[in-house]
Every structure is written in structure tokens, then in C-alpha cells.
Amino acid sequence: xxxxENILSYITQNQSKLWQGLPDFVTTEKQKAFQxxxxxxxxxxxxxxxxxxNLKEFVNRYYHxxxxxxxxxxxxxxxxxxxDLETYxxxxxxxxxxxxxxxxxxxxxxxxxxxxxxxxxxxxLVKSYFNRLVQNSDNPLNDLNTALFTDGLFVFxxxxxxxxxxxxxxxxxxxxDALINVRNLIILEEHTQMDIIQxxxxxxxxxxxxxxxxxxxLKEKARLNWYKYQNINNVSSLFSNNFYQVEKxxxxxxxxxxxxxxxxxxxxxADITGKxxxxxxxxxxxxxxxxxxxxxxxxxxxxxxxxxxQKFKGILDDSAKGFFNGQILVKKDAQQTNAxxxxxxxxxxxxxxxxxxxxxxxxxxxxxxxxGSTTGQIDEEALFYIRQRGIxxxxxxxxxxxxxxxxxxxxxxxxxxxxxxxxxxKKRLNGELDICEDCILQCAVx
Amino acid sequence: xxxxxxxxxxxxxxxxxxxxxGLNLTVNPxxxxxxxxxxxxxxxxxxxxxxxxxxxxVTEGEIWFNGKNILELDPEERALEGIFLGFQYPVEIxxxxxxxxxxxxxxxxxxxxxxxxxxxxxxxxxxxxxxELVNMPDKIKNRSVNEGFSGGEKxxxxxxxMAMLNPKLAILDETDSGLDIDALRSVAEGVNKLRSNDNAxxxxxxxxxxxxxxxxxxxxxxxxxxxxxxxxxxxxKELEAKGYDELxxxx
Ligand SMILES: Nc1ncnc2c1ncn2[C@@H]1O[C@H](COP(=O)(O)OP(=O)(O)OP(=O)(O)O)[C@@H](O)[C@H]1O
Ligand SMILES: [Mg+2]
Numbered sequence: 075x076x077x078x079e080n081i082l083s084y085i086t087q088n089q090s091k092l093w094q095g096l097p098d099f100v101t102t103e104k105q106k107a108f109q110x111x112x113x114x115x116x117x118x119x120x121x122x123x124x125x126x127x128n129l130k131e132f133v134n135r136y137y138h139x140x141x142x143x144x145x146x147x148x149x150x151x152x153x154x155x156x157x158d159l160e161t162y163x164x165x166x167x168x169x170x171x172x173x174x175x176x177x178x179x180x181x182x183x184x185x186x187x188x189x190x191x192x193x194x195x196x197x198x199l200v201k202s203y204f205n206r207l208v209q210n211s212d213n214p215l216n217d218l219n220t221a222l223f224t225d226g227l228f229v230f231x232x233x234x235x236x237x238x239x240x241x242x243x244x245x246x247x248x249x250x251d252a253l254i255n256v257r258n259l260i261i262l263e264e265h266t267q268m269d270i271i272q273x274x275x276x277x278x279x280x281x282x283x284x285x286x287x288x289x290x291x292l293k294e295k296a297r298l299n300w301y302k303y304q305n306i307n308n309v310s311s312l313f314s315n316n317f318y319q320v321e322k323x324x325x326x327x328x329x330x331x332x333x334x335x336x337x338x339x340x341x342x343x344a345d346i347t348g349k350x351x352x353x354x355x356x357x358x359x360x361x362x363x364x365x366x367x368x369x370x371x372x373x374x375x376x377x378x379x380x381x382x383x384q385k386f387k388g389i390l391d392d393s394a395k396g397f398f399n400g401q402i403l404v405k406k407d408a409q410q411t412n413a414x415x416x417x418x419x420x421x422x423x424x425x426x427x428x429x430x431x432x433x434x435x436x437x438x439x440x441x442x443x444x445x446g447s448t449t450g451q452i453d454e455e456a457l458f459y460i461r462q463r464g465i466x467x468x469x470x471x472x473x474x475x476x477x478x479x480x481x482x483x484x485x486x487x488x489x490x491x492x493x494x495x496x497x498x499x500k501k502r503l504n505g506e507l508d509i510c511e512d513c514i515l516q517c518a519v520x
Numbered sequence: 521x522x523x524x525x526x527x528x529x530x531x532x533x534x535x536x537x538x539x540x541x542g543l544n545l546t547v548n549p550x551x552x553x554x555x556x557x558x559x560x561x562x563x564x565x566x567x568x569x570x571x572x573x574x575x576x577x578v579t580e581g582e583i584w585f586n587g588k589n590i591l592e593l594d595p596e597e598r599a600l601e602g603i604f605l606g607f608q609y610p611v612e613i614x615x616x617x618x619x620x621x622x623x624x625x626x627x628x629x630x631x632x633x634x635x636x637x638x639x640x641x642x643x644x645x646x647x648x649x650x651x652e653l654v655n656m657p658d659k660i661k662n663r664s665v666n667e668g669f670s671g672g673e674k675x676x677x678x679x680x681x682m683a684m685l686n687p688k689l690a691i692l693d694e695t696d697s698g699l700d701i702d703a704l705r706s707v708a709e710g711v712n713k714l715r716s717n718d719n720a721x722x723x724x725x726x727x728x729x730x731x732x733x734x735x736x737x738x739x740x741x742x743x744x745x746x747x748x749x750x751x752x753x754x755x756x757k758e759l760e761a762k763g764y765d766e767l768x769x770x771x
Contacts, residue, residue, distance in 0.1 A: 458573050459611040463625040463681065464599040464632070473624065477615025477664075 107220035137253035159490040185230040192228035207317035223257035246276035254284040262296035276306040292324040311337035322348025332359040339368040351380040361394035368397040375408035390426035415445040530581035541745035557742030602688030606678035613665040654710040671698035696730040708733030
């Protein structure tokens with residue numbers, strides 16, 4: 075386990091330098107996380123939630139810790155812009171905040187920018203949220219992230235601000251194989267609304283090992299819609315772990331388009347702590363060659379009368395693998411909970427694999443829950459029917475696959491995203507989108 | 521005059537089982553043929569083999585279409601050459617709208633002829649015209665192909681697609697079954713309007729009733745994988761009166 079030794083000795087040797095200048099509450103958390111990581115080590119096939127996810131291609135490599143800002147200045151252009159959409163734009167490169175105004179307060183009171191700066195400029199604010207959701211995670215990569223992150227994104231949306239749209243371009247862009255850790259903190263106060271459009275992208279053909287951890291707090295009646303487009307190169311891994319605390323009457327919607335990457339793993343934890351919450355998690359994963367895409371969901375209903383819905387669809391080609399693990403926990407007091415989960419897959423070859431695991435743990439008696447998982451092949455009868463009308467086999471197949479993705483794309487609420495997303499999915503299915511030199515959304519409008 | 525379709529001594533197996541056992545059939549331009557025969561006798565199998573569906577092994581014989589041996593062609597190539605199959609059981613294709621499906625089919629046909637994709641306005645006009653021709657309700661056009669269609673709507677939809685694609689040879693496999701009398705009439709009307717001296721139809725049916733509306737030039741009785749009797753439209757009436765056993769026994 076070269077990677078693990080490399081991380082441990084790196085932290086041990088550079089501890090003082092790594093954590094210098096940070097307030098105590100951060101250093102303490104980093105210390106604790108480091109100890110936890112030392113004990114547990116990187117995930118292995120023996121860990122329950124990692125039985126289908128082999129990290130062997132990554133753990134035996136040397137990854138250069140992205141402590142110094144390995145930023146290729148030429149690439150700091152906003153190239154993830156969606157046409158016809160006014161947004162505030164953020165660039166994160168190798169875990170570092172890239173841009174001139176690294177932390178600013180907007181006219182409407184929104185604080186946005188570098189998390190590293192926010193820790194220093196708003197320690198009291200950050201302190202009451204930082205690591206609260208992540209600290210008890212059983213995924214060692216979260217400890218690694220806590221111990222090693224330097225920067226990331228900080229957003230604070232004050233009460234009553236309801237029209238904030240943010241684009242995040244998150245790039246892996248190093249000239250060496252890099253170990254990258256991004257840490258974000260997003261706070262939505264009461265009665266707010268925010269849309270996030272995130273592109274995970276990589277420029278070089280280097281192998282990277284990246285963790286992207288976000289803590290998100292939704293206060294009463296806060297609404298967040300988070301669209302994520304992932305398109306990294308065929309040798310890198312990206313572990314994207316989002317933690318949400320969702321309070322009374324708040325609404326969370328996420329939609330992830332997991333398009334390309336050697337290993338994409340998206341974990342989402344939503345803790346529903348108030349009444350009448352609505353959580354919708356959608357995802358579409360398309361993998362081929364020897365790629366793997368994982369989605370690990372945990373939704374905890376702690377309060378009554380809330381709704382959660384998970385819907386993930388995947389198409390796996392060649393010898394690609396998929397892993398879906400969806401957990402729903404309904405606690406004793408969470409009466410009148412509605413919780414749904416569905417995972418549908420199409421396997422295009424005999425070698426493609428999907429492992430789909432639902433877990434329902436229900437302690438309340440008045441609830442409505444359902445889960446289901448399907449795995450199918452291309453419908454041969456339909457294929458013949460379409461071909462009989464003169465449409466080529468390839469197009470007939472594309473027509474069916476594209477139709478399969480419709481259910482996820484249709485849920486997009488931000489109009490300007492619909493066409494670029496459709497285009498992106500078509501290109502991916504068509505094999506035109508391998509690894510674009512630039513961001514995926516731009517690639518989609520070319 | 522060259523025949524549109526010429527089948528010579530066709531033998532076909534599904535797995536180990538021989539279904540078509542030496543079948544001969546010649547269809548000339550302008551003709552309407554009816555094929556009748558008991559359940560399981562191989563009528564749909566014949567239709568599928570002509571259309572090129574996978575899973576059927578032709579062990580002997582030839583199929584010529586417009587002077588071309590088509591046995592080696594893919595289903596889409598046969599369709600583009602002008603063969604249309606109206607399915608006995610039209611397939612549902614969730615998520616693919618009727619208009620998108622037809623646009624893709626028309627464009628495939630145009631591409632085959634070296635033409636650019638059809639302009640949206642022109643397409644919609646054509647779509648509307650053909651809908652009217654077969655009395656197809658307009659509400660169906662935004663729905664997914666055959667999804668949630670009633671039995672009658674599915675069959676009518678086959679005729680609508682035929683009208684859109686204007687094939688040289690249309691094989692209609694029990695398009696009449698499950699239709700009420702009005703639907704039957706409008707399906708027949710659709711077919712009659714499309715009849716010309718350049719195209720031909722093979723109508724597979726169990727009922728003489730359809731043949732009152734689509735008057736065939738030639739009627740074949742298929743039995744156990746072969747055509748055992750051929751005649752004019754009176755043969756269908758004789759069949760209705762006697763039934764297969766007597767008719768085949770008297771052969
Ligand atoms: N895929 C298949 N595998 C095995 N046997 C098949 C298959 N398809 C058809 N058969 C068999 O081939 C024979 C002919 O079937 P076919 O559907 O062609 O009959 P048909 O004349 O169209 O009958 P019907 O009037 O009921 O539509 C039947 O015995 C049927 O069971
Ligand atoms: Mg049949």
C-alpha cells in the first residue's frame with residue numbers, strides 16, 4: 075500500500091507546516107482525523123461498502139500531495155459556462171481556490187470564496203458548522219480529506235436570499251500524479267434558494283486520486299438544487315462525498331451525471347432533522363471500458379412527515395462496473411415518512427457488472443417506503459421493431475438507450491441546462507465524448 | 521413484369537424445429553395477396569423471415585425482392601429497400617415518442633436515397649396528412665411508441681407507419697384482429713388508398729371479414745409450413761364455410 079505509507083509519512087513529516095496558521099478548532103479536527111485514518115487506513119475489499127470497489131490500481135502508486143498550489147495558470151478560464159445562464163463562477167484547481175477575489179461579500183450579504191480564507195476571516199461562523207457532519211463518517215477517505223485539505227469553497231447564503239446561481243468548475247490539472255483534497259462548506263440560512271452547477275473535469279492525462287468533501291446545511295425552508303457533471307480522464311479516481319443536514323420544510327434536489335472517469339464514487343448522506351422536508355436525489359451513470367461508478371446513499375429520517383426519493387439509472391458497457399448502495403433509515407419518531415428508492419440498469423455486454431443493494435431500516439410504523447432495482451439488456455424485440463422501420467442497428471440502440479436516460483434528464487428544473495445535458499448524454503452514448511480537453515458543458519455546446 | 525417478391529422452396533428452422541417446409545410464393549406489383557391458415561402454421565414466421573429477424577435459420581431456398589437476393593441483408597436494409605412489416609404484436613418502446621421515431625425512420629430512408637434530413641415543417645405536414653388518411657387520433661403523436669396504446673390503436677399505428685414510409689411491399693400480420701368494425705374499415709381504407717400499380721400487399725388474416733374490405737387478388741392457404749392451396753377471393757369464402765380440415769383434406 076504505497077499510497078497509504080506515502081500519506082502517513084507525508085503528514086507526519088509536514089504536520090507543523092501543513093496545519094500552521096489555522097485556528098485551533100480546525101487543527102484539533104485535523105489531528106483527530108489523522109489519528110482515525112492512521113488506525114483504519116484506506117478502504118479495502120473487506121469493508122462492507124467497498125466489497126465491490128477495488129482500489130488496487132490506485133493504492134500502489136505514488137501520488138504527489140497537492141499541497142503546493144500546482145496550478146497551471148493558463149487554465150484558469152471559466153470554461154464551464156452554460157449558455158444563457160447568469161451565474162457566479164468559481165474555479166477550483168487541484169483543491170485550491172483559483173481567482174482574484176478569493177473571498178468576498180456580495181451586496182446581498184452572501185459570503186463566497188476560499189474556504190481556507192473563510193476559516194481565518196470568519197472563525198466563529200465556520201466553527202459552528204465545520205466537520206459536524208463529517209466527523210462520524212466511517213469512510214476513511216473523509217478522514218484523509220479532513221486531515222489533508224488546504225482549501226475548497228465556502229458559501230454562506232443569508233436569510234431571505236432566493237436567487238443565487240453558482241457554477242463550480244472543479245479541475246484536476248496537475249503535471250504529476252496528484253493526491254487532491256477539496257473541502258467545502260455551504261450554509262443556506264432560512265428561506266433561501268441556491269442552484270449549483272458543478273463540473274468535475276480533468277485536463278491532463280495523469281492519474282489523480284481526489285477527494286471532494288462537502289458539508290451542506292439547509293435551514294428552515296432553504297432550497298438547494300445541485301447539478302453535477304462528472305467527466306474526468308480514464309486513469310483518475312474521484313471520491314465525491316456530500317453531507318447534508320436538512321431542517322424543517324427545506325428542499326434538497328441533486329442530479330448527478332456521472333459520465334466518465336476510471337473510478338467515480340459519489341456518496342451522499344442526508345440527515346433529515348425537521349418536519350416536511352423534501353429530498354430528491356437523482357443520478358445517471360454511463361460507464362464503459364474498465365471504468366467503475368459507485369453511488370452510495372444514506373438517508374436518515376429523524377423527523378416526521380418528510381419525503382425522500384432516490385432514483386438512479388445506469389448504462390454499463392464493455393467491462394464497466396457499477397455499484398449502487400442505497401440506505402434508508404426511518405427512526406422511531408419519523409412517522410408519516412415517505413421514502414422511495416429505485417435503481418435501474420442496462421448492461422450492454424456479458425462482462426459489464428452491476429451490484430445494486432438496497433437497505434431499509436424502519437422503526438416507525440406509519441410509513442410508506444419502497445425500493446426496487448432492475449437490471450436488463452437492450453430489448454431485442456424493440457430493436458427489431460425499430461430496425462424494421464429502416465433505422466440502423468446502432469441508431470436503434472442509441473434511441474433506446476437515450477430514451478432510458480430521459481427519466482433522469484426530465485427532472486432538471488433549470489431550463490438552460492436541459493439541452494446541454496441532453497446533448498452531453500447523446501454524445502457520451504455515441505462515444506463522441508471521451509475525455510474533452512475542456513469542460514464537458516462547453517464540449518456539449520460546440 | 522418482374523415480381524416484387526419471389527420465394528423459392530423456403531425452409532426455415534427455429535432452433536431445431538423446422539417451421540417453414542418448402543414454401544413458394546410470387547407477388548407481382550399491384551397485387552394483394554391474402555394468407556390464411558390455422559394457428560401455429562408459420563405465417564408470422566414467414567413474415568419475420570422476409571423482414572430479416574434474427575433467430576431464424578434459412579436452411580434451404582431463396583427470397584428475391586425486386587430482383588435482389590435479400591437473405592444476407594440486415595432488417596434495416598430490407599426495410600430501406602421497401603419491405604414493411606405490420607407486426608402482429610407491435611412492440612412498446614418506452615421513452616421514444618412517435619414523432620421522434622417516425623422522423624428517425626424518414627431520415628434513414630432519405631439518407632439511403634442520398635437526401636438531406638426532412639425539414640421539420642415538411643415532416644409535420646406529412647405526419648398530419650397520414651394521420652388523417654388512417655384516422656389516427658392526434659393525441660397519440662406525443663406518446664411513446666405503442667406505450668399504453670389500446671389494441672386497436674396499436675394496429676392502426678402500424679397502418680399509419682406504413683402510410684408514412686410508403687413501402688413497395690407491405691406485409692400486414694393480423695392487422696385486423698382486435699379491431700372494432702369502424703377501426704377495421706379505416707384500416708382497410710388506408711390500405712386501399714395506398715394501393716397502386718407499383719406496390720403490393722400480403723395480408724395475413726384469420727377472417728374473411730377483412731377481405732370484404734381489402735379485396736385480395738390471390739388467396740393462399742398455409743398449412744404446416746407450406747402453401748397448400750391458392751385461389752381467388754372465393755377461396756376465402758369456401759374456407760369460411762368448410763374450415764381447414766375439410767379444405768385441406770379435399771386437396
Ligand atoms: N421464437 C420461437 N421459438 C420457438 N418456436 C417458435 C418461435 N416462434 C414461433 N415458434 C413456433 O413456430 C410455429 C409457427 O409460429 P407462427 O407464429 O409463425 O405461427 P402463425 O401461423 O403466425 O400463428 P398465429 O395464427 O397464431 O399467429 C409455432 O409452432 C410456434 O410455436
Ligand atoms: Mg402469427
